[in-house]
Amino acid sequence: MSIAMATEAPGAFQGTLTDKLKEQFDAGLLSGQELRPDFTIAQPVHRYTSIDHAIWRKLYERQAEMLRGRVSDEFLQGLATLGMEKDRVPDFDQLNETLMRATGWQVVAVPGLVPDEVFFEHLANRRFPASWWMRKPEQLDYLQEPDCFHDVFGHVPLLINPVFADYMEAYGKGGLKAAGLGALDMLSRLYWYTVEFGLIRTEQGLRIYGAGIVSSQGESIYSLDSASPNRIGFDVRRIMRTRYRIDTFQKTYFVIDSFEQLFDATRPDFAPLYEELRAQPTLGAGDVAPGDQVLNVGTREGWADTEDI
Structure with a gap:
């Protein structure tokens, strides 16, 4: 994940590279590890404790149960194909054997947040940077x-899907261009509302595919069941104008019809689009705008009044 995306969206981190690396070093995330020029490290499998493995097991069991009937079939197929370990933190090299055969992607270990350009370069070359460390109890x-x-649990299963895998590569290449055009704020919103917090429409109803929802017990329920948020049909221009939340559940979820729709939306050159959108006002995270394909308007119950990003 990018250093400018403390919650996985380019442009969100407000510190400096030196500050963030010092913070990661002080937290022990770099201790004894060689930080390569591309900000990857060898996954320190030997450093995982019994507590780390227990936390992985608890989270895996909880989310696997929670996601039944809620998550996209593509995610479940990816999870099954990977054979991801349930009882312990997975070994990235073992995951990569299956992932590389399926779509040419691989998971690379990083100590935490990395610079924008490094993050995009990894994605553009079918490498997904994953934090190696586990959260505390x-x-x-x-x-x-x-x-x-x-x-790993949230993002990697969908990299088995060929269309989504292509979308992520295209996003990385687009990110490298956007960084040079000063448009990371707009492109970050696309990542946020698709890769992290996206919903997909299926014959069985709405399903989750965004990693930020997939890995969260509370948002797995809220995103589909709560009357509070808006649910709006996918539109790349609309998304690029829409701010988002990093401290609460989302006020709005954007719904795709298929992963093909998502990938096709990244085919055009975004440079003219960025110029067009710069002349338009941004929208709040909870706004409903004229022309929206509205699935439902949220009740706004429980919405925080802190600032959107």
Whole structure:
């Protein structure tokens, strides 16, 4: 994940690279590890404790049960194909044997947040940067920066899907362009509302595919069952104008019809789109705008009045 995306969206982190690396070093995330030029490290499998494995097992069991009838079939197929370990933190090398054969992707270990350009470069070359460390027992339900469970359980299963795998590669290539065009704020919103907090429409009803929801017990329920948030049909221009939440459940979820729709939306050159959108006002995370394909308007119950990002 990018250093500018403390909650996995480019542009969210407000510190400096030196500050973040010092924070990671002080937390022991770099201790004894060689930090390579691409900000990856060898996954320190020997450093996982019995507590780390117990937390993985508890989270895996809880989410696997919670996601029945809630998550997309593509996610479940990816999880089954990977054969991801349930009782202990997975070995990235073992996951990569299956992942590489399926779509040419691989998981690379990082100590935490990495610079934007590094993150995009990894995605553009079919490498997914995943934090190696596990959250603490008191962080089972919430932590600000993504840990190994969020990154691996939440993100990796969909990388088995060829269309979604292509979308992630395209996003990485788009990110490298956006960084040079000063448009990371707009592109980050696309990542946030799709890769992290996306919903998909199926014949059985709405289903989850975004990793931020998949790895969260509370949001797995809220995103589908609560009357509070808006649910709006996917539109790339609309999403790129829409701010989001990093401290609460989302006020709005955008719904795709298929992963093909998502991938096709990334085919055009976004440079003219960025210019077009710069002339338009941004929208609040909970706004409903003219022209929206509204599935339902939220009741707004429980919405926090803190600032959107």
